[in-house]
Amino acid sequence: MLLLYDILRWEEKSFIEAAKKLGIEIKPVHVPSICGKVGRTDADMEDIALQRCTSFYNALESAIFMESLGVDVINRSDTIMICQDKLWTTSLLARRGIPVPDTYVAFSHDSAHKAADELGYPFVIKPIHGSWGRMLALIDDEEDLRTVIEHRMYIPNPIQSIYYAQEFVRxxxxxxxxxxxxxxxxxxxxxxxxxxxxxxxxxxxxxxxxxxxxxxxxxxxxxxxxxxxxxxxxxxxxxxxxxxxxxxxxxxxxxxxxxxxxxxxxxxxxxxxxxxxxx
Incomplete structure (x- = not known):
């Protein structure tokens, strides 16, 4: 069994210790050190790997690479990609009838005001890609929304013009x-x-x-x-x-x-x- 990681945190160390107690051979693999041929069929690889990278890109791309070698990764690359994208996740949940917060998406700075009109204040703007509660904004009124839009307009990243807005759940x-x-x-x-x-x-x-x-x-x-x-x-x-x-x-x-x-x-x-x- 492989343990894919980029930073060896408490969680990764706990897997190593638990494997010793269970008599399971686990091989830590430092993802930033990997260099290998995609799709190689003669590689002597383990059957399964635990994905533990803190970096989304390290996690996604190393999972894809390992899957090309026939390794079953927990979690698989498609799951990692879906969960990283809040809109994708919410869409899949909503389509299956799983209860989620009322969510609107607006595809420009101007149309963000329409989402505000639909949701009503207060509401929350989240980055579509993000974790650890970073870059969340509670929008209490039109002035808050104007400030967030103004900041986003000066960030040179196209995804900043896509607004993922959710009801504020009390x-x-x-x-x-x-x-x-x-x-x-x-x-x-x-x-x-x-x-x-x-x-x-x-x-x-x-x-x-x-x-x-x-x-x-x-x-x-x-x-x-x-x-x-x-x-x-x-x-x-x-x-x-x-x-x-x-x-x-x-x-x-x-x-x-x-x-x-x-x-x-x-x-x-x-x-x-x-x-x-x-x-």
Whole structure:
């Protein structure tokens, strides 16, 4: 089994330690050091790899490369690409009838005002590509929107003229990070914060969460929609709609999940990977 990484964090080290305890041979592969021929058929490769790169591009492209060698990657390149693109993820979820926040997309700075008219204030603008709660903007009024548009107009990147706008969900001071491994939901946490952004990377505090049948079902449906095997799914408690899926993470961090629940998630994922190879 391969462990693809670019930075050896707590999560990657936990996989290495868990593999030793389980008697599984795991080979860490530093992705920035890779150089190989695409589609090579005579390479002596492992059957399966865990994708753990922090860089989206390292994760996506190394997964594609490994797949060209016949390696089964958890998660696969198509899942990584879908989850990186919030619009793509939301589109797939919505088409399958999975509850999501009311979401509008506008394809120019001018049409962003139309999204505001449809959603009403306040609402949230998110980058289509992004993680760790970065570059989110809570738009309380027209002046906030004008300021964000003005900033985006001076960023020389075409994607800055595409606006992904969502309703502001008045959640109960928390969201839920649900972990899916295969077709199971082994563990989940609440992420609490006085701020509307509850990511633990932004200061949110974690606590164990109870996984009821409804929460389990929506998480598994979301995982199936993006073809995932090991995912962190962010779910909000909407005051009218109940559980709704906010985002899906294809290279999920789980240090805080293990810290507050004590659940051995690395062991669970490794056992799933071994069973996948056997099948």
């Amino acid at each position: 959640k109960p001071g928390r969201d839920i990070r649900v972990v899916v491994v295969g077709d199971e939901v082994p563990v989940a946490i609440y992420r609490y914060s006085d701020h509307w952004i509850t990511n633990t990377a932004r200061g949110g505090k974690a606590a164990p969460a109870h996984v009821d049948p409804e929460l389990e079902e929506i998480a598994l449906r979301a995982s199936e929609a993006v073809k995932g095997q090991f995912l962190g799914i962010d779910i909000l408690e909407h005051p009218e709609k109940g559980y709704i899926v906010d985002e899906v993470n294809a290279v999920t961090e789980f240090k805080n999940t293990v810290a507050v629940t004590g659940y051995d998630l690395a062991k669970k994922v490794l056992e799933f990977a071994v069973e996948r190879v056997k099948r």
